[in-house]
Every structure is written in structure tokens, then in C-alpha cells.
Amino acid sequence: MTVRGMVSGPAPLCHAGRSAMRDGGRELKTHVEDELYLEPSLDAAAIGVAVSDAMVTLSGKVRSYTEKQTAERAIMRIHGVRALINDLEVELPAESERRDEDIARTATSALVWHSSLPKHRIHVQVSHGWITLSGEVDWHFERMAAERAVRDLMGVRGVSNQITVSTHALKAEIRDRIHEALRRNAVLNAHGIQVTLEGNRAVLTGVVQTLSRRKEAERAAWSVPGIIAVENNIRVA
Numbered sequence: 001m002t003v004r005g006m007v008s009g010p011a012p013l014c015h016a017g018r019s020a021m022r023d024g025g026r027e028l029k030t031h032v033e034d035e036l037y038l039e040p041s042l043d044a045a046a047i048g049v050a051v052s053d054a055m056v057t058l059s060g061k062v063r064s065y066t067e068k069q070t071a072e073r074a075i076m077r078i079h080g081v082r083a084l085i086n087d088l089e090v091e092l093p094a095e096s097e098r099r100d101e102d103i104a105r106t107a108t109s110a111l112v113w114h115s116s117l118p119k120h121r122i123h124v125q126v127s128h129g130w131i132t133l134s135g136e137v138d139w140h141f142e143r144m145a146a147e148r149a150v151r152d153l154m155g156v157r158g159v160s161n162q163i164t165v166s167t168h169a170l171k172a173e174i175r176d177r178i179h180e181a182l183r184r185n186a187v188l189n190a191h192g193i194q195v196t197l198e199g200n201r202a203v204l205t206g207v208v209q210t211l212s213r214r215k216e217a218e219r220a221a222w223s224v225p226g227i228i229a230v231e232n233n234i235r236v237a
Contacts, residue, residue, distance in 0.1 A: 025051045028080050032056055035074045042067055042074075047088065054082035054236075061091040065159065066152045076211040082236040084211060090157045092129070098155025100126040107131055107150040116145050122163060124150070129157035136164050140222040165228045174226050178202060181220040193217055193234060201229040207237045 029051040036044040048059040056075055062068050068088045075084050098106075104126040111122050122135040131150050137143055143163045151159045175197055182190035193206035202221045208214050218232045 025053075028054065028056070028078075031078050031080070032075055035078055036071060039070055039074050041070055047071060054080060055085065056081050056083070057085040057087060059087045061089045063091065063093055064096065064152075065090050065156045068158075069151065073212075076215065079210050081211055090129075092155065092157065096154050098129070100128065103129065103131065103153060103155050106153055110149045110153065111146060114145065114149050117142055117149070122146050129155055130160065131156055131158070132160045132162060134162045136166050138166050140165050140227070174224060177224045178221050178227075181223055182217060185216060185220050187213055187216050188220070195221070200226060201231060202227050203231045203233060205233045207235050209237065211236055 029049055032049050032051065033044065036042055036047055036049070042062070046060050046062070050057040050059070058071055058075065062071065068086065068090055071088060072084065072086050075081055104124050107124045107126070111117055111124070112119060118137055121137060122133060125132040125134070133146055133150070137146070143161065143165060146163060147159055147161045150156065175195055178195045179190065182188055182193055182195075188208070192208060193204060196203045196205075202224075204217055204221060206217075208217065214232065214234045214236055217234055218230050221227060221230045
């Protein structure tokens with residue numbers, strides 16, 4: 001199960017408030033279903049959607065890990081979604097089944113041939129179609145590039161990214177660099193996001209309108225040299 005976002009506990013509601021929430025939930029469910037139908041690579045009819053307190057739960061079966069990730073990205077774009085539980089199950093068609101040994105060999109080759117990745121510093125393990133990546137890289141973008149390089153391979157049911165980012169010496173202006181990265185991002189309202197540093201770890205707080213913007217703020221923080229961890233406490237309103 002994949003969970004995205006944060007949801008605070010609900011306050012007591014009167015009858016009118018509960019009715020409005022139900023209406024809002026039905027409207028949000030319609031938006032989610034419409035967004036899934038607009039994705040040409042998905043069989044939206046096979047995906048179940050449930051909405052409760054702005055939390056969306058996806059259920060059902062998809063034909064690849066790529067489809068599972070595509071559905072997740074589609075939902076994170078929708079205004080009003082505060083959290084996402086991705087319970088989609090990857091059920092590979094017979095022609096897409098591959099042995100773990102073949103997946104491991106192909107994944108290793110994809111990493112070696114990737115121009116942005118350090119050679120021989122990322123390790124691959126495969127069990128029942130699930131890829132586990134480990135090792136250490138210098139940058140967060142390398143960590144994410146490694147995951148993208150293998151997640152769409154045939155036969156993959158999921159990816160566990162356990163690659164760590166090595167520690168750089170932090171510069172005095174690193175917090176300013178994070179703020180600058182947030183301000184440069186056309187998608188974000190940087191004034192609504194606060195940044196604090198705890199050693200090499202950046203802590204983000206504030207409010208944004210969508211889960212995708214919350215994730216974009218985290219990506220911007222990761223882009224700054226010296227950051228080895230980002231704690232994303234931004235709320236979606």
C-alpha cells in the first residue's frame with residue numbers, strides 16, 4: 001500500500017456540514033474518475049475509487065508497475081486531494097512475466113548504460129518481480145534517476161529505492177539556496193512554504209493547494225547541494 005500526503009483529524013460537524021462534505025466527496029470522486037479516464041495508458045474501468053475526507057483510495061488491478069505510478073501521478077494533480085492511498089495491485093499479463101534473473105540482468109544493464117548515473121555504485125536485487133535498489137550516490141537526482149531507469153522494465157511489479165545520498169559539507173547559505181529554488185519554481189507559491197535546517201536535513205512546512213505541488217516543493221529542496229534528507233510537513237488545503 002502506498003500512502004501520499006497528510007490528513008489531520010476531523011473536527012465535529014453539524015448535519016449541514018456533513019451533507020456538504022458528502023457532496024464535496026462525490027464531486028471529488030467524479031474529478032478523480034474523469035482524470036483516470038483521460039489517461040490513455042490506463043484501463044480506468046478496472047480501477048476502483050473511494051473518497052473520504054479528501055483522502056482518495058485507489059483499488060483494483062493494473063497490468064504493470066508503470067500503470068500504477070501513472071494513476072498515482074494523475075490523482076496528485078487534482079485540486080482538493082489531500083492524501084492518496086494507492087492499493088492498486090500489479091497483475092502482469094502472461095506475456096509480460098519475466099524471471100527474476102532476467103529482470104536483474106536487464107535492470108543492471110539499464111543502470112550501467114544510463115549517462116547520469118555513477119557506475120558500479122548502485123546494486124540491484126530482485127524477488128518475485130520486485131526490484132530493490134541499494135548503494136550510495138552523490139546527488140538526490142541520481143537516486144531518482146536510478147529508480148526511473150528500472151521501474152518501466154517489463155516484468156517489474158514494484159521498486160524499493162534504498163539508495164542513500166552521501167553527505168556534502170553544508171554551506172552557510174544553504175537555506176537561502178532552498179528558498180531561491182522554491183521561488184524560481186513557477187508551479188509553487190514560495191511565500192506559503194517555510195524551511196528549517198536540522199544538520200543536513202531540510203524540514204518543509206506550510207500550505208499548498210495540491211499533492212503535486214507538495215511533491216514539487218520537496219523536489220526543489222532536494223536540488224540544493226548538501227541536503228541528504230527532506231522532511232516534508234507541508235499541508236494540502
